[in-house]
Amino acid sequence: MRKVFAYCIITCLVVASRAFAGAGEDGLDRYDLLGPEDRLTASFTYLEGKVVLNNGAVLSVPEGYRFLNAVQGRTLVERLWGNPQNPGFLGLLLPKPGSRTANDLFGIEISMDESGYLSQSEARQLNYNILMQKMQQRLAQDNNWRSRRGLNAVTDMHWALPPVYHESDNTLQLARILQLGKNTAVLNYELRMLTRSGALCLTAVAPIGQLEQLQALMPAMGARVHLPIGQRYLDFNPHTDRLAAWTEKMRRMGEILDAHHFFQGLLNTWLFVAVSLLMVLFIYIMQYVHRRREMPKQLFRVDERLN
Structure with a gap:
C-alpha cells in the first residue's frame, strides 16, 4: 500500500507551491528561474514529438508541452523541488512558457507502479473511503518530512470527485484536493492506466479551479501513452505474474466495516x-x-x- 499511493500525496506538492508563488511572473520564470539553480535548469534538454520512456512505452508529447526525461526530471523534482524519491519515475511533462495551459497546469509526472496486477472485479469493488482513510493516516508522517524541509504541511485531503474506474480502457481516475497550510489548495489528479504488472500513472498538479479541464485532459493524455506488447493489461499471465494483494486486503477491510x-x-x-x-x-x-x-x-x- 505504501508504494502504491505514497507518491500520489507528496509528488509535485513543491511544484504547486512554487508555481503559486510565481504565478505573477512571465516567460520562463515558472520553471526555469528557480533562484540559484537557474543555471542548472537552463542546461536541461526538453523533448517533443514521440519519446520512448525507460519502460519501453512511447509518449506522444502534445502540442504546447515539453518533456523532461527520467534523469533530468529527477533532478528537477527531487533535487530542486524537494520531493521524495520515486523509484518508478519515468519523466515529467511541463507546459511550454506562454502556452494556453501554462497558467492552468503546473506539471504532469509520469511514473510506473509495479504493485501487481489488478483484476477488473477488484477494481470495481475497491472501497475508496478506506483508501482515503489510509492516505490521511500518512499525513502526519508526511507533514514531518515536509516541515524538516521548510515546506507547507498538508492540513487536509479529500476526494475532489468520486473515483471512477473505466472498464473500456482499464483506467482509474483519482482526483484529490490537498490543502497546503491555511490559504492554499491544489488539485492532485491521477490517471492510473492498469498494466500487466501494476499501473502507469500520470499525476497532474493544477490550481483548484481546473477540475473540469483535467477531467477532459487526463484521459486524452493517457491516450498518448502506448505500452509495448507484453506490458499491456491484456498480456497478464496468471501463472507467472504477481497479483496486487493490497487491493484484495483493502476490499475485504471495506466489507468488514x-x-x-x-x-x-x-x-x-x-x-x-x-x-x-x-x-x-x-x-x-x-x-x-x-x-x-x-x-x-x-x-x-x-x-x-x-x-
Missing part, C-alpha cells in the same frame, strides 16, 4: 457454529447406538449348588 457484510458475516459464523455442533451431536449419538448394538447379551445361569 460495511454493515451489510458485517451482519452477513456474523450470520455465517453462527450458522457455521450451529452446523458444527449438530455434527458433533450426530457423531456422539451414532457412537452411542453402535456401542449399544455391540454389547453382549447377559446369560442367566442357574447355580446347581443352590438346589
Whole structure:
C-alpha cells in the first residue's frame, strides 16, 4: 500500500507551491528561474514529438508541452523541488512558457507502479473511503518530512470527485484536493492506466479551479501513452505474474466495516457454529447406538449348588 499511493500525496506538492508563488511572473520564470539553480535548469534538454520512456512505452508529447526525461526530471523534482524519491519515475511533462495551459497546469509526472496486477472485479469493488482513510493516516508522517524541509504541511485531503474506474480502457481516475497550510489548495489528479504488472500513472498538479479541464485532459493524455506488447493489461499471465494483494486486503477491510457484510458475516459464523455442533451431536449419538448394538447379551445361569 505504501508504494502504491505514497507518491500520489507528496509528488509535485513543491511544484504547486512554487508555481503559486510565481504565478505573477512571465516567460520562463515558472520553471526555469528557480533562484540559484537557474543555471542548472537552463542546461536541461526538453523533448517533443514521440519519446520512448525507460519502460519501453512511447509518449506522444502534445502540442504546447515539453518533456523532461527520467534523469533530468529527477533532478528537477527531487533535487530542486524537494520531493521524495520515486523509484518508478519515468519523466515529467511541463507546459511550454506562454502556452494556453501554462497558467492552468503546473506539471504532469509520469511514473510506473509495479504493485501487481489488478483484476477488473477488484477494481470495481475497491472501497475508496478506506483508501482515503489510509492516505490521511500518512499525513502526519508526511507533514514531518515536509516541515524538516521548510515546506507547507498538508492540513487536509479529500476526494475532489468520486473515483471512477473505466472498464473500456482499464483506467482509474483519482482526483484529490490537498490543502497546503491555511490559504492554499491544489488539485492532485491521477490517471492510473492498469498494466500487466501494476499501473502507469500520470499525476497532474493544477490550481483548484481546473477540475473540469483535467477531467477532459487526463484521459486524452493517457491516450498518448502506448505500452509495448507484453506490458499491456491484456498480456497478464496468471501463472507467472504477481497479483496486487493490497487491493484484495483493502476490499475485504471495506466489507468488514460495511454493515451489510458485517451482519452477513456474523450470520455465517453462527450458522457455521450451529452446523458444527449438530455434527458433533450426530457423531456422539451414532457412537452411542453402535456401542449399544455391540454389547453382549447377559446369560442367566442357574447355580446347581443352590438346589
